[in-house]
Amino acid sequence: MTAGATVTVAVTGMNALPDNPGPGVAVARCLREAYGDRVRIVGLSYDALDPGLYLHEYCDAAHLLSYPRNGAAAMLARLTEIHATEQIDVLIPCLDSELPAMVDLAPTLLEMGIRTFLPDAEQLERRAKDRLPELSEIAGVLCPQIRRLTSPGFFETCEQDGWDYPMVVKGVFYDAKVVHNPDEAATAFHMISSQWGLPVIAQRYIAGEECNLTAVGDGKGNLLGEVMMKKRAITAKGKAWVGTAIHDDVLAATARQLVAAINWKGPLEVEVMRDVKGEYHLIEINPRFPAWVYLSHGVGRNLPALLLELALGHEAPELSPPQPGVMFIRYAQETIVPLAAFEALMIDGKRTQSYEG
Amino acid sequence: MALSRRLTMSDSGFVFDPVTGNSSTVNHIGLAILRQLRQDSDVKRAVAVLQQDFDVASFVAERDVIEFTSMLRNQFR
Numbered sequence: 001m002t003a004g005a006t007v008t009v010a011v012t013g014m015n016a017l018p019d020n021p022g023p024g025v026a027v028a029r030c031l032r033e034a035y036g037d038r039v040r041i042v043g044l045s046y047d048a049l050d051p052g053l054y055l056h057e058y059c060d061a062a063h064l065l066s067y068p069r070n071g072a073a074a075m076l077a078r079l080t081e082i083h084a085t086e087q088i089d090v091l092i093p094c095l096d097s098e099l100p101a102m103v104d105l106a107p108t109l110l111e112m113g114i115r116t117f118l119p120d121a122e123q124l125e126r127r128a129k130d131r132l133p134e135l136s137e138i139a140g141v142l143c144p145q146i147r148r149l150t151s152p153g154f155f156e157t158c159e160q161d162g163w164d165y166p167m168v169v170k171g172v173f174y175d176a177k178v179v180h181n182p183d184e185a186a187t188a189f190h191m192i193s194s195q196w197g198l199p200v201i202a203q204r205y206i207a208g209e210e211c212n213l214t215a216v217g218d219g220k221g222n223l224l225g226e227v228m229m230k231k232r233a234i235t236a237k238g239k240a241w242v243g244t245a246i247h248d249d250v251l252a253a254t255a256r257q258l259v260a261a262i263n264w265k266g267p268l269e270v271e272v273m274r275d276v277k278g279e280y281h282l283i284e285i286n287p288r289f290p291a292w293v294y295l296s297h298g299v300g301r302n303l304p305a306l307l308l309e310l311a312l313g314h315e316a317p318e319l320s321p322p323q324p325g326v327m328f329i330r331y332a333q334e335t336i337v338p339l340a341a342f343e344a345l346m347i348d349g350k351r352t353q354s355y356e357g
Numbered sequence: 358m359a360l361s362r363r364l365t366m367s368d369s370g371f372v373f374d375p376v377t378g379n380s381s382t383v384n385h386i387g388l389a390i391l392r393q394l395r396q397d398s399d400v401k402r403a404v405a406v407l408q409q410d411f412d413v414a415s416f417v418a419e420r421d422v423i424e425f426t427s428m429l430r431n432q433f434r
Binding site for chain 2: 209211229230232244245246247248274276278324325
């Protein structure tokens with residue numbers, strides 16, 4: 001970013017809940033670390049109780065968005081209102097469920113003066129959970145078999161077809177449950193379908209250790225700034241509570257193959273299982289930064305800052321070499337919120353005044 | 358032993374695997390075995406060095422090296 005210039009960046013996903021945080025606050029925090037007051041951060045979220053909206057040290061202003069289920073037109077109308085107030089230069093979406101609408105809107109947003117750095121609709125679709133085996137085959141990466149399900153009947157007879165328990169039941173956008181019998185599987189199916197819709201995905205279980213990688217695809221087939229993390233302790237929802245930076249050239253090569261196969265553009269998180277033989281199996285590709293992306297700043301590879309530079313049309317900055325062993329430990333704390341700030345978000349859907357918590 | 362070259366270790370006996378993120382602690386004998394294997398992957402020479410440095414019988418040194426390397430493989434596979 002040019003010295004002295006101030007850029008306004010809107011970041012979504014401010015739902016920093018303790019046991020399952022959205023990535024927005026971590027992205028905002030990375031930007032603040034990299035640019036200080038030279039970045040003006042506008043926090044965007046869907047619920048007036050999302051904590052990140054009130055963290056004045058990371059969000060200079062906060063606005064509520066229209067839920068993705070209301071469609072791209074409603075999203076655009078709301079972003080247009082917010083843009084009139086905030087003059088957004090760059091938008092960084094951080095939630096899977098809003099990505100399809102944001103990708104559709106990207107050309108319109110650019111005409112309005114809002115830059116993004118996102119994949120196109122086809123790239124987004126090709127990394128969807130129900131298309132992973134197809135992508136993996138093209139990229140030459142191992143991937144467990146999946147089944148798209150529209151009813152739970154599959155779980156009663158699946159063992160006859162060689163689908164043994166345990167297996168993993170997943171929603172199209174979020175949630176994954178390891179299930180050990182037909183009853184658990186049916187319960188998971190109903191819970192996930194009621195929240196995230198159909199299809200529900202059954203995925204074969206891979207025994208091993210989960211490792212995650214986050215990076216940015218430049219849209220030309222290159223993977224930039226990969227940061228790898230192994231969860232050391234997890235919350236009740238399976239989210240990282242303690243994580244350690246790792247580095248494995250094999251995992252980096254795996255991610256490079258996947259990014260090159262679809263010319264991925266934008267942030268991503270690659271989730272893999274490392275089996276007992278040390279081989280990696282692709283579990284998911286998330287089209288956004290993960291909630292643990294603050295670790296990228298901790299290892300000298302601030303990925304949200306890198307993304308911002310690319311969105312502004314600048315060259316990717318130099319990054320430090322990987323620093324395996326650096327850890328993060330997540331913690332919960334309270335922020336004090338004046339009633340007026342809550343009222344502003346409840347009544348007007350925005351908080352534009354700064355305040356000291 | 359390729360694994361011993363991959364691991365990072367400190368004088369305190371803290372051992373870290375940058376590939377898997379796993380960590381563990383070893384005592385001074387384990388640290389001596391690891392350092393020897395890191396320099397020279399030949400297990401027989403590691404046994405000889407251990408026998409000399411700790412003044413133990415050959416079969417004791419051999420048993421310790423085999424048990425320790427097996428434990429390491431399980432811990433950091």
